Amino acid sequence: MSHTDGSPGMSLDVVAQPAKDPQPKPVDPPDPASGTGWTEVCPLDRLQPERGVCALVDGEPVAVFRTHDDRLFALHNVDPFSNASVLSRGIVGDLGGTPVVASPLYKQHFSLESGTALEDSDVVVATYPVRVVNGTVEVGRG
Amino acid sequence: MKTVVVVGHGMVGHRFVEGLRRRDTGDAWRVVVLAQENRPAYDRVALSSYVGDASAEDLTLDGHDPLVELHLDEPVVGIDLAGRTVRTGKGRDVAYDELVLATGSVPFVPPVPGRDQDGVFVYRTLDDLDGLRAAAEEATAHAGAGRRAGVVVGGGLLGLEAANALRQLGLSPHVVEMAPRLMPVQVDEGGGALLARLVSELGLRVHTGVSTSSIARDHRGGLTVTLSDGTELDASVVVFSAGIRPADALAREVGLEVGERGGVLVDERCRTYAEHVWAIGEVAAVKGRTYGLVAPGYAMAEVVAERLTGGEGRFTEADLSTKLKLLGVDVASFGDAHATTPGALEVTLNDPVAGTYSKLVVSDDAQTLLGGVLVGDASDYETLRGFLGATLPGDPMSLIAPSSGEAVGFEALPDGAQICSCNAVTKGALVEAISSGEATTVPQLKACTRAGTTCGSCVPTLAKVLTSCGVEVSKALCEHFVQSRAELYEIVMVTGLTTFSAIVEQYGTGRGCDVCKPAVASMLATLAGGHVLDGESAALQDTNDHFLANLQRNGTYSVVPRLPGGEVTGEGLIAIGSVAKDFGLYTKITGGQRIDMFGARVEQLPAIWKRLVDAGFESGHAYGKSLRTVKSCVGTDWCRYGVQDSVGLAVALELRYRGLRSPHKLKSGVSGCARECAEARSKDFGIIATETGWNLYLGGNGGFTPRHAELIASDLDTTTLVRTIDRFLMFYVRTADRLQRTAPWIESLEGGIDHLRDVIMSDSLGICASLDEQMARHVAGYADEWAAVLDDPDKLERFTSFVNAPGVPDPTIEFVDHLGRRVPAGMKDGQPTDLAALGLGGVPITDGARIPMGAPA
Numbered sequence: 001m002s003h004t005d006g007s008p009g010m011s012l013d014v015v016a017q018p019a020k021d022p023q024p025k026p027v028d029p030p031d032p033a034s035g036t037g038w039t040e041v042c043p044l045d046r047l048q049p050e051r052g053v054c055a056l057v058d059g060e061p062v063a064v065f066r067t068h069d070d071r072l073f074a075l076h077n078v079d080p081f082s083n084a085s086v087l088s089r090g091i092v093g094d095l096g097g098t099p100v101v102a103s104p105l106y107k108q109h110f111s112l113e114s115g116t117a118l119e120d121s122d123v124v125v126a127t128y129p130v131r132v133v134n135g136t137v138e139v140g141r142g
Numbered sequence: 143m144k145t146v147v148v149v150g151h152g153m154v155g156h157r158f159v160e161g162l163r164r165r166d167t168g169d170a171w172r173v174v175v176l177a178q179e180n181r182p183a184y185d186r187v188a189l190s191s192y193v194g195d196a197s198a199e200d201l202t203l204d205g206h207d208p209l210v211e212l213h214l215d216e217p218v219v220g221i222d223l224a225g226r227t228v229r230t231g232k233g234r235d236v237a238y239d240e241l242v243l244a245t246g247s248v249p250f251v252p253p254v255p256g257r258d259q260d261g262v263f264v265y266r267t268l269d270d271l272d273g274l275r276a277a278a279e280e281a282t283a284h285a286g287a288g289r290r291a292g293v294v295v296g297g298g299l300l301g302l303e304a305a306n307a308l309r310q311l312g313l314s315p316h317v318v319e320m321a322p323r324l325m326p327v328q329v330d331e332g333g334g335a336l337l338a339r340l341v342s343e344l345g346l347r348v349h350t351g352v353s354t355s356s357i358a359r360d361h362r363g364g365l366t367v368t369l370s371d372g373t374e375l376d377a378s379v380v381v382f383s384a385g386i387r388p389a390d391a392l393a394r395e396v397g398l399e400v401g402e403r404g405g406v407l408v409d410e411r412c413r414t415y416a417e418h419v420w421a422i423g424e425v426a427a428v429k430g431r432t433y434g435l436v437a438p439g440y441a442m443a444e445v446v447a448e449r450l451t452g453g454e455g456r457f458t459e460a461d462l463s464t465k466l467k468l469l470g471v472d473v474a475s476f477g478d479a480h481a482t483t484p485g486a487l488e489v490t491l492n493d494p495v496a497g498t499y500s501k502l503v504v505s506d507d508a509q510t511l512l513g514g515v516l517v518g519d520a521s522d523y524e525t526l527r528g529f530l531g532a533t534l535p536g537d538p539m540s541l542i543a544p545s546s547g548e549a550v551g552f553e554a555l556p557d558g559a560q561i562c563s564c565n566a567v568t569k570g571a572l573v574e575a576i577s578s579g580e581a582t583t584v585p586q587l588k589a590c591t592r593a594g595t596t597c598g599s600c601v602p603t604l605a606k607v608l609t610s611c612g613v614e615v616s617k618a619l620c621e622h623f624v625q626s627r628a629e630l631y632e633i634v635m636v637t638g639l640t641t642f643s644a645i646v647e648q649y650g651t652g653r654g655c656d657v658c659k660p661a662v663a664s665m666l667a668t669l670a671g672g673h674v675l676d677g678e679s680a681a682l683q684d685t686n687d688h689f690l691a692n693l694q695r696n697g698t699y700s701v702v703p704r705l706p707g708g709e710v711t712g713e714g715l716i717a718i719g720s721v722a723k724d725f726g727l728y729t730k731i732t733g734g735q736r737i738d739m740f741g742a743r744v745e746q747l748p749a750i751w752k753r754l755v756d757a758g759f760e761s762g763h764a765y766g767k768s769l770r771t772v773k774s775c776v777g778t779d780w781c782r783y784g785v786q787d788s789v790g791l792a793v794a795l796e797l798r799y800r801g802l803r804s805p806h807k808l809k810s811g812v813s814g815c816a817r818e819c820a821e822a823r824s825k826d827f828g829i830i831a832t833e834t835g836w837n838l839y840l841g842g843n844g845g846f847t848p849r850h851a852e853l854i855a856s857d858l859d860t861t862t863l864v865r866t867i868d869r870f871l872m873f874y875v876r877t878a879d880r881l882q883r884t885a886p887w888i889e890s891l892e893g894g895i896d897h898l899r900d901v902i903m904s905d906s907l908g909i910c911a912s913l914d915e916q917m918a919r920h921v922a923g924y925a926d927e928w929a930a931v932l933d934d935p936d937k938l939e940r941f942t943s944f945v946n947a948p949g950v951p952d953p954t955i956e957f958v959d960h961l962g963r964r965v966p967a968g969m970k971d972g973q974p975t976d977l978a979a980l981g982l983g984g985v986p987i988t989d990g991a992r993i994p995m996g997a998p999a
């Protein structure tokens with residue numbers, strides 16, 4: 001699986017992906033990889049602000065979140081502290097100004113921007129790019 | 143083994159037994175307690191609460207120990223010093239190695255003509271109070287028009303307590319005090335004047351500077367009390383509380399030396415002049431002086447307990463500080479309150495508008511605090527008392543001036559300052575307990591130092607000690623709200639806001655987190671109602687509430703249908719069984735008399751619940767911080783011993799409170815008789831049937847720190863019982879901290895369970911109508927959450943494995959058979975693998991493998 005469990009080599013290459021989309025409503029500029037590297041998730045309306053959904057992206061479970069200011073984020077859905085595929089079911093909020101999701105199992109907080117656990121910066125989950133195309137949320141390859 | 147005989151089982155005698163048993167780790171002593179009263183030791187300090195709603199049982203001090211024999215109603219009538227035996231009122235002789243006299247005192251009744259009539263009482267024991275209560279009930283029953291009066295002779299501490307008791311019994315109290323002011327021992331003239339004014343405003347009539355000349359029966363059967371200034375008072379009852387005298391008759395008979403003003407003479411070790419005989423408490427005169435407060439008595443009890451176990455305790459100086467709330471008025475007095483030290487200066491602040499009076503007595507150089515008096519507001523008492531004998535941190539006036547705020551820094555207190563005078567706990571001892579890591583919370587501090595466990599007045603100071611040691615006791619809910627949960631609840635209640643966004647924008651910062659969001663969701667559920675998945679609320683819910691099921695460690699959920707009172711029919715069992723079988727769920731009976739089904743995938747939950755709802759079941763709220771179950775025994779339906787219908791009540795209560803969101807989970811139980819098979823006392827609210835009604839116990843729990851619930855009221859009829867529980871639950875919902883169970887919540891209330899009883903049974907805060915209304919709204923507004931989800935396609939949409947591939951099950955979820963049980967694949971850290979060695983199951987877990995179930999070979 002592409003999420004990491006704290007082993008340093010794996011985390012570095014997956015956290016550098018910015019997942020922000022400050023203006024989801026207008027259609028994004030065409031992506032060079034469009035049509036091949038993006039997976040349709042759901043209509044944007046289906047995403048309740050500050051709540052996640054889980055999508056299947058290339059066989060991997062990916063949690064997709066929409067914050068109150070309409071930014072979109074995607075993290076691998078597996079919580080590395082419990083190895084359960086549950087992050088999409090966590091509560092979304094902010095800690096110290098960083099948008100986070102709290103794992104519903106043991107309540108560690110993961111930055112939506114970087115995937116890093118606030119309680120242990122060695123633990124990082126993979127992040128994915130997100131965009132909205134014609135009102136449909138899409139997740140790219142992490 | 144040696145025998146110590148204790149004569150008297152009052153608070154001090156009881157404290158001695160406790161102190162000895164605590165120290166006597168080698169079980170060297172057998173303890174025989176011979177008590178005059180027909181009930182074990184009780185908290186005499188709380189006597190006036192007995193006329194309120196406390197029962198005798200509430201006041202009874204704990205203790206059960208095989209090495210302690212307690213003989214009630216068996217006073218000692220003679221002592222044979224040479225033969226080391228005592229003779230009891232039942233004619234028994236009991237031999238002793240050591241004898242401890244703790245006979246206390248008897249009320250002093252001045253020789254007023256007419257004092258022997260019916261209707262004249264003293265104020266000392268529970269029996270006295272029972273008599274007083276009967277007389278008051280008789281008087282109020284036949285009163286006709288108008289309130290009947292009662293006269294209290296004596297305006298000291300006990301006299302005002304007695305006046306409060308009369309007031310609670312429905313009589314109008316007069317207080318007659320010979321001295322020119324109330325509480326002459328504790329307060330000065332200025333304080334006394336304010337005290338008289340404040341209690342007069344509460345309906346007491348105060349007569350100072352006069353004595354009682356006679357008591358006579360009038361022609362209507364009432365009493366006429368004539369005062370020395372000629373005033374005549376009509377009264378139904380008269381209570382003498384004009385002081386106490388040591389109960390030293392027994393000691394005098396055998397020739398033990400007594401003090402000039404009575405009391406068995408003892409030295410600093412509390413030894414009398416006879417070998418192997420000790421005296422403690424109000425009966426003892428330490429170097430000639432007697433003490434009528436509980437704290438010095440406790441100190442003497444500890445001295446003797448220490449001496450008998452090889453220690454070197456001494457009773458040196460007594461702390462005569464007093465702080466109490468009389469009729470709601472704070473009064474405190476400490477140290478040299480009357481400025482008798484030569485050269486002492488008095489600094490006084492009298493604010494008749496605010497109704498406060500403060501006086502500090504300082505040394506002639508104004509550097510050292512010698513004593514003080516506080517009336518109307520005694521909130522600085524603990525801190526000020528800590529400075530007794532120490533150098534003051536500033537100008538004395540600044541310490542009592544209202545603008546000073548926190549001018550009296552707790553940090554400035556010397557280590558020797560006594561914080562808990564009942565148990566002689568110093569600031570140093572508390573700091574030690576905190577810095578050693580033994581205590582980081584107020585309850586822990588109480589447990590390991592005993593501070594705050596007797597009268598409780600220093601409990602607020604304990605929080606200050608923690609703060610001064612750097613232990614954060616912030617009440618802020620989280621980084622988004624500086625308010626405590628209770629404060630936020632008030633805000634939501636008063637403003638009527640119904641969304642988290644509006645609340646956090648107006649009263650918080652940021653966007654919230656997994657702490658404040660579910661807390662606010664819970665408040666909105668009780669205040670605004672509606673479904674937990676309606677609108678924005680859905681985003682606030684913890685995963686359990688969001689999916690109305692309990693998340694387990696592999697991301698699957700467990701399902702618990704409600705079985706009110708633990709009842710289930712054969713058809714119901716079959717329906718549950720077929721669901722478990724068809725969905726492959728692991729099934730287990732819970733401690734709350736329900737059935738829990740494990741291993742449901744999120745996308746299976748609606749189908750499972752469709753079957754359950756069709757079979758007549760509803761959500762059991764096992765996932766919520768809400769009412770879980772009301773456990774019951776079979777009661778009068780089947781049991782030979784049951785005295786009430788415990789199942790009927792349990793079902794009714796469970797249906798009444800189902801779905802109520804609260805700061806933490808709530809559990810209940812109903813037992814049909816005193817055998818208590820439903821374990822009601824381990825519940826947040828437990829009910830035990832009596833021959834005539836129900837006893838209600840509040841604040842119990844199992845779990846990490848098991849607690850027995852405490853009795854709040856006895857023999858209630860069902861209507862009163864339910865009303866009391868309604869108010870208890872709603873008051874808890876309003877004021878508890880997040881994730882605070884009812885036991886620590888009650889403990890955190892200033893005044894504890896007594897305060898709770900005042901609030902919910904006597905409406906002391908005037909909020910009962912609002913609590914009742916809120917509960918009525920909850921009961922009327924209840925709807926099954928799961929049925930509502932099944933009827934709403936928008937809500938059902940959430941229950942999917944993948945939003946873009948709904949038919950694909952989550953591939954990370956796998957199950958294996960482990961010793962015949964269906965469990966999540968993948969070992970949990972620390973999961974034992976050697977249970978198979980017990981021969982109880984099949985084969986140890988092998989991750990991912992499928993192992994056929996079968997009987998052990």
